[in-house]
Amino acid sequence: xxxxxxxxxxxxxxxxxxxxxxxxxxxxxxxxxxxxxxxxxxxxxxxxxxxxxxxxxxxxxxxxxxxxxxxxxxxxxxxxxxxxxxxxxx
DNA sequence: AATGAGCGA
Numbered sequence: 494x495x496x497x498x499x500x501x502x503x504x505x506x507x508x509x510x511x512x513x514x515x516x517x518x519x520x521x522x523x524x525x526x527x528x529x530x531x532x533x534x535x536x537x538x539x540x541x542x543x544x545x546x547x548x549x550x551x552x553x554x555x556x557x558x559x560x561x562x563x564x565x566x567x568x569x570x571x572x573x574x575x576x577x578x579x580x581x582x583x
Numbered sequence: 584a585a586t587g588a589g590c591g592a
Contacts, residue, residue: 497591501590502587528590528592535584537589538588
C-alpha cells in the first residue's frame with residue numbers, strides 16, 4: 494500500500510501534475526488526487542498524495558510549511574477519513 | 584455556481 498498525504502492550502506493555479514511533479518522529487522509518487530467540489534466541480538484547494546512511507550515522510554518534511562506557487566503549502570499525513578465521506582441523507 | 588480553512592470522490 495501507500496501512505497496518504499494531505500496537501501492543503503494549494504493555489505487554484507496548480508494541478509495534480511504540478512503537485513505530483515513537486516513531490517516526485519522526494520520519492521516515487523503512486524498517485525495524486527485533488528479534491529473537487531462535488532457541487533460545483535471546482536478545485537477545493539486541497540488534495541491527497543500517495544507515496545511510499547519513507548518518501549511521504551521526506552516529502553512532508555521537505556514541503557510542509559514551504560511555499561508553493563505563492564501559497565504556503567500544508568503537507569501532513571492523511572488520517573481522518575478513510576471510508577466514504579459521512580453525509581446526512583435528507 | 585462560487586473561493587481560501589479545511590482531511591476526500
